[in-house]
Amino acid sequence: MDELIKQxxxxxxxxxxxxxxxxxxxxxxxxKFPLFGGALDKLFDKYGPKDEEDFMP
Structure with a gap:
């Protein structure tokens, strides 16, 4: 995910x-793909910031 953010x-x-x-x-x-909703949440939540203070200034 970091690579995507950097791009x-x-x-x-x-x-x-x-x-x-x-x-x-x-x-x-x-x-578009509701059957994969849980998997998408796990994937994106694992690599993304949890809240505002996780963003670098």
């Missing part, structure tokens, strides 16, 4: 924007 940041997004973009993608995938 998004290299494209001009801030770290917070990059994490938000991934959150949008996760939610989209969960709607």
């Amino acid at each position: 998004l940041m290299a494209e001009g997004l801030t770290e917070q924007q990059a994490y938000k973009a991934i959150e949008v993608i996760k939610n989209f995938a969960k709607k």
